[in-house]
Amino acid sequence: MVKTQIKRPAFHVHRRTLLLIAGIVWLIAGVNVARLGIIAYGQLYSINFLDILLSIVVFALFGFMFFKMSVKHHRRIHGYREIYRPIWHFFDLKSYVIMAIMMTGGIWLRNSGLVSTIFIAVFYTGLGCALGAAGLFFLVLYAYWKE
Template identity: 45%
Template sequence: MVDKKLLLFLAGFVWSIAGYNVLHIGCQSYIGNISLKLITLSIIIFLFFKYLIFNKMVKKHTKRIIEYKNSKQWFWKFFDIKSFIIMAFMMSFGIIVRVNNLASESFIAFFYTGLGFALLLSGFKFFYIYIKVNFINNL
């Protein structure tokens, strides 16, 4: 078991690693496919996921973690069961799409780049909250 505040760090770590990996795949797919249209689509995907989905999820998970009554929690409690299911679905779907060539390289480029960057920054937000809760608020 770990201090519940460490769950914020673990969430940041998992989200950042996932975001980096997705962003890396997207950037690799941009090679030979770069265009203003794809960059614009990446920005749209980024804005959609960052502000309409991930910001809400970061707030929801932060609130849930902070409100745990016991200060010690199992390390996997940085997510709830619904979030683990969503993560497993997204990873499985992404792998299936890429392995079976169900999407073009240009689609992978703009979608994965936008999604990955939004996910990475959301991971960084968890790190920021972790630092704020553990160090800044304790000054």
């Protein structure tokens, strides 16, 4: 028996794979941002309990926001009628714009010297861990995908 293969346009993947791509992208971003925060923590003369607590608060705030966003993207991806979608459809346009603004603003802020090393340490560690957690959540959604 000859197995027929479904024709699909170039750069199109199964819609479930979009969750895998999102998970990898968010996890890589999270690790890189958290790494910058940890490096900044390493440059501090001392680290106190309040610094760690503030990193946890940043993690919780952004983690909640990213969790809601992950659920929204999962619903959007799961709701696609077509089985194969362009690889870049793991995000919608609004998310790409937000990502570009956050990356540009973060790079500018870090290089501007307007914020202290402690701010970079606290904020980037919390934000990076929240991004990474969202990436892991996307990977869980990918693993448990049901048609």
